[in-house]
Amino acid sequence: MAVIAVDLGGTKIASALFDQAGTAAHRQTTLLEKREGDDVGRLIAQTVHGLRVIAETDGDQIDAIGICVPGISYAATGRVWAPNIPGWDDYPLMDVLRSAFPSPHTRISIDSDRACSILGEVWQGAAQGCRDAIFLAVGTGIGAGILVDGRILRGAHDIAGAIGWLALDRPFEQKYVACGCFEYHASGEGLAKVAQEYLPDTDAGLGALSSRIPAGITARDVFEAADAGDPLAGRVVAEGIEFWGMATANLVSLFNPEKIIFGGGVFGPALRYLDAIMHEARKWAQPISITHVTLEGSRLGGDAGLYGAAFLALRTLEGER
Numbered sequence: 001m002a003v004i005a006v007d008l009g010g011t012k013i014a015s016a017l018f019d020q021a022g023t024a025a026h027r028q029t030t031l032l033e034k035r036e037g038d039d040v041g042r043l044i045a046q047t048v049h050g051l052r053v054i055a056e057t058d059g060d061q062i063d064a065i066g067i068c069v070p071g072i073s074y075a076a077t078g079r080v081w082a083p084n085i086p087g088w089d090d091y092p093l094m095d096v097l098r099s100a101f102p103s104p105h106t107r108i109s110i111d112s113d114r115a116c117s118i119l120g121e122v123w124q125g126a127a128q129g130c131r132d133a134i135f136l137a138v139g140t141g142i143g144a145g146i147l148v149d150g151r152i153l154r155g156a157h158d159i160a161g162a163i164g165w166l167a168l169d170r171p172f173e174q175k176y177v178a179c180g181c182f183e184y185h186a187s188g189e190g191l192a193k194v195a196q197e198y199l200p201d202t203d204a205g206l207g208a209l210s211s212r213i214p215a216g217i218t219a220r221d222v223f224e225a226a227d228a229g230d231p232l233a234g235r236v237v238a239e240g241i242e243f244w245g246m247a248t249a250n251l252v253s254l255f256n257p258e259k260i261i262f263g264g265g266v267f268g269p270a271l272r273y274l275d276a277i278m279h280e281a282r283k284w285a286q287p288i289s290i291t292h293v294t295l296e297g298s299r300l301g302g303d304a305g306l307y308g309a310a311f312l313a314l315r316t317l318e319g320e321r
Contacts, residue, residue: 002060003317004051005310006044007068007116007303010084010140014303015047017055018310022124026054037087038096045100064107066313068116068305069093074158078110084140107316109309113137114161115152116308117298118145121261123311125299132257135304136163136247139264142183145308146255168246186243188219188266195222195236209233223269241273245280252293253286263298271297 002025007014012031016024030047032040044067052062071082078094085091097108111119118135121127127135127147135145142164146153153160164183165176176184184190196214208225209217209232225233248260262271274295282290300307 002055002062003064003066003310003313004048004062005066005306005313006047007306007309009070013044013047014306015051016306017051020314026051040085041093041096045097063105064313064317066309067110068113068309069110070113072159073110073112109312109316111312113305114143114145116312117263117304118147119311120300120304120307121298122147124307125304126261126296127259130258133259133261134251134255134257135261135263137264138266139188142187148255163247166247166250168243182243182247186240191219191222191236191240192217195232198232219266241276242280244277246284248277248281249284252281252289256289257293259294259296261296261298263304267297
């Protein structure tokens with residue numbers, strides 16, 4: 001038995017066939033190439049159709065499809081909010097896929113990248129064996145997939161885990177409206193923005209970053225400059241560690257997880273700071289709960305959402321969601 005897994009990102013679609021043991025086959029990557037709206041929906045359907053043909057050629061019947069989307073998946077309607085995909089403010093993805101694959105025997109499941117990432121880690125990654133774990137995704141934005149007693153925490157309207165909006169500083173500033181306080185300061189884009197804001201400070205801008213055009217600075221530039229001893233970059237990274245540590249403490253105090261798995265493009269290069277993040281978290285967290293949690297990097301890296309989509313599909317065959 002095989003299932004189809006699709007991971008939609010802001011610029012590409014990753015897809016593969018998976019068996020029950022977690023083995024991926026016929027992996028594909030398809031660039032969106034600036035597609036918008038229905039064009040993206042049709043591309044997903046075409047991707048699924050192509051993999052279905054391959055599976056049937058190999059003698060496998062596809063009874064389940066799992067889709068990971070970058071945003072909010074509304075379980076009751078099958079509609080999706082994906083801010084990085086133009087035209088997907090309230091996109092009827094389930095209707096599009098049902099039209100393409102109308103057989104009632106084909107189970108189709110859609111979930112957020114947050115939920116899929118923690119499911120992937122539970123199935124084949126760093127959270128195997130856990131019933132209470134969190135995937136903290138820090139990339140262009142920040143989100144958390146939260147597993148409580150073996151089930152994904154979704155909230156009343158499927159938006160649980162949008163922790164980029166954690167209030168970790170004061171006073172409130174208008175710049176937090178679009179993405180939230182935590183994400184503004186400590187996402188990949190956030191680190192770059194903070195460095196750009198600090199650059200005019202001549203006392204700080206004496207190292208490698210001071211020679212760059214501010215608008216061109218990236219998180220990778222910040223990490224590389226910090227490694228080279230740049231004082232501005234070191235300040236930005238130190239503040240990032242504080243925010244990651246405070247967020248970790250809040251998650252530990254609220255959910256008492258066994259593990260927090262750090263993933264996304266920033267972790268990555270920031271995995272070297274996990275000890276420093278734990279040191280910061282211990283200052284703020286519930287003192288008993290923090291002694292029972294471990295911080296680890298993702299074992300699946302950029303494939304966590306894809307594996308989670310496969311697991312989502314497999315679970316629908318077992319009657320779970």
